[in-house]
Amino acid sequence: MTQSLRTTARLAGALYLLLALLAFFGLMYVPQQYFVKDNHAETMRRLLANEQVFRFGIWTDLASQVIFVFLVLVLYRLFRPVQEHWSRAMVALVLVSVPIVFVSEACNLAAVAIARKELLAGPGAREEWVWLFLRLYDYGILVAEIFWGLWLIPFGGLMYRSGFMPRILGILLILGGLSYVLESSKGILFPGVSFSFPRIYSLAEVATILWLLIRGTTKNDSL
Numbered sequence: 001m002t003q004s005l006r007t008t009a010r011l012a013g014a015l016y017l018l019l020a021l022l023a024f025f026g027l028m029y030v031p032q033q034y035f036v037k038d039n040h041a042e043t044m045r046r047l048l049a050n051e052q053v054f055r056f057g058i059w060t061d062l063a064s065q066v067i068f069v070f071l072v073l074v075l076y077r078l079f080r081p082v083q084e085h086w087s088r089a090m091v092a093l094v095l096v097s098v099p100i101v102f103v104s105e106a107c108n109l110a111a112v113a114i115a116r117k118e119l120l121a122g123p124g125a126r127e128e129w130v131w132l133f134l135r136l137y138d139y140g141i142l143v144a145e146i147f148w149g150l151w152l153i154p155f156g157g158l159m160y161r162s163g164f165m166p167r168i169l170g171i172l173l174i175l176g177g178l179s180y181v182l183e184s185s186k187g188i189l190f191p192g193v194s195f196s197f198p199r200i201y202s203l204a205e206v207a208t209i210l211w212l213l214i215r216g217t218t219k220n221d222s223l
Helices: 006-032 042-047 051-079 085-114 126-150 152-162 167-187 200-214
Strands: none
Touching: 006 042, 006 051, 042 051, 042 085, 042 126, 042 200, 051 085, 051 152, 085 126, 085 152, 126 152, 126 167, 152 167, 152 200, 167 200
16 A cells, blocks of 8 residues: 555654653653652652552653554655665664663663562662662663664654655755764763753754654655
């Protein structure tokens, strides 16, 4: 069954929007409900007080990764005629990031199980173990962020070369991907440095989502 470029692009836009909303909830909103910097006991107390929010955040993060896979497959279908090797690279980089997030979320599940005394229920500083697993989750996400930046580079290159997407979006995605990689690399190599790179990726991804949803493509040929 043939499908138009515009329909495929709008499907990608819908998936991208859903991914962004779920990721924002799980990665940005939920940690604010429990995390207290340098206070392990208060962090555990707030985690238990907001346990259902915490668990829902785990679920939304896992769901977002499933959607991420479907999104990149739709984008592969859209851009494969433009440049197949770049399209494959885009898919590969996304597929590498997904299991990293899944393992990281297992650390979050371990953290809440320890807080509830379902694991390591004996005497000892449970809050230290909870903190350890929460930090392991953070480190896992830091690693995944490198791939979240890398996949935007071939994606941006495909947008630029496609002929049916605005070239400025392609440039923004490439710059956004590079800033994502630099920011993540800084967190690994120089964790004590407070300097942050411009978050071009936020602008690039929001602009791309809006374009895909509203306009789709500048052409409406069949795939």
